Amino acid sequence: MTSTLPSSLPSRASAPDAGPLPVSLRIRERLDAAGVAYLANDNIAEHLKEGELDQLEIEVAGKVRELLRSLVIDIDNDHNTEETAERVARMYLHEVFKGRYHHQPKIASFPNVKKLDEIYTVGPISVRSACSHHLVPILGNCWIGIKPGDRVIGLSKFSRVADWVFSRPHIQEEAVMILADEIERLCEPQGLAILVKAQHYCMKWRGVKEPQTSMVNSVMRGDFRLDPSLKAEFFELVKQQEALLST
Numbered sequence: 593m594t595s596t597l598p599s600s601l602p603s604r605a606s607a608p609d610a611g612p613l614p615v616s617l618r619i620r621e622r623l624d625a626a627g628v629a630y631l632a633n634d635n636i637a638e639h640l641k642e643g644e645l646d647q648l649e650i651e652v653a654g655k656v657r658e659l660l661r662s663l664v665i666d667i668d669n670d671h672n673t674e675e676t677a678e679r680v681a682r683m684y685l686h687e688v689f690k691g692r693y694h695h696q697p698k699i700a701s702f703p704n705v706k707k708l709d710e711i712y713t714v715g716p717i718s719v720r721s722a723c724s725h726h727l728v729p730i731l732g733n734c735w736i737g738i739k740p741g742d743r744v745i746g747l748s749k750f751s752r753v754a755d756w757v758f759s760r761p762h763i764q765e766e767a768v769m770i771l772a773d774e775i776e777r778l779c780e781p782q783g784l785a786i787l788v789k790a791q792h793y794c795m796k797w798r799g800v801k802e803p804q805t806s807m808v809n810s811v812m813r814g815d816f817r818l819d820p821s822l823k824a825e826f827f828e829l830v831k832q833q834e835a836l837l838s839t
């Protein structure tokens with residue numbers, strides 16, 4: 593005799609009205625199966641299959657459209673917000689959070705033929721990110737100090753890798769560590785120093801609404817960590833570069 597009680601819900605595969613899985617779910621299942629982290633400031637580019645970024649754009653636009661509707665905005669009749677969902681989806685996936693979905697720009701390193709070992713600094717490099725907590729902008733500047741090792745990379749490449757790392761939702765402390773890891777991987781310097789000064793719009797625009805507050809943090813690796821005079825020289829060079837800005 594068969595039970596009259598409802599059986600458990602049909603599985604997704606056998607449900608007659610089940611459409612294809614949302615692409616974000618397929619990607620998350622793949623990442624979970626591989627044991628790969630996909631935190632807000634992780635890059636997942638190598639786990640995306642061809643065409644999935646386009647599918648994600650469509651899915652995200654749909655969700656943003658629903659968000660706007662939940663915010664009781666008449667997107668069907670408001671000419672200003674008619675295509676906002678599509679713009680926001682493109683902005684997240686290809687601009688402000690591109691560092692999550694796109695591969696690192698190609699950066700070639702070269703042997704340090706002349707055995708250069710004097711420190712140099714590059715900066716200011718623009719920092720454009722968003723806080724993980726509210727997804728509002730973090731804007732500021734970054735300085736990178738290098739004591740070269742066996743390999744060197746071109747000066748402009750520091751801007752490219754910084755832009756790629758910062759274009760993710762972040763907290764500033766972790767962003768600086770991730771940038772340091774990437775630069776170490778690219779050119780294995782004997783010493784690396786990074787300083788970031790940034791304004792957080794979650795403090796300026798909302799919350800405590802402090803327009804002038806900024807956050808400053810740094811990371812020291814290798815010789816910059818071991819040698820206090822090298823660290824002092826880095827901050828002195830940054831000060832000189834800042835002075836150049838006001839002239």
Ligand SMILES: [Zn+2]
Binds near residue numbers: 723724725728794
């Ligand atoms: Zn925030």
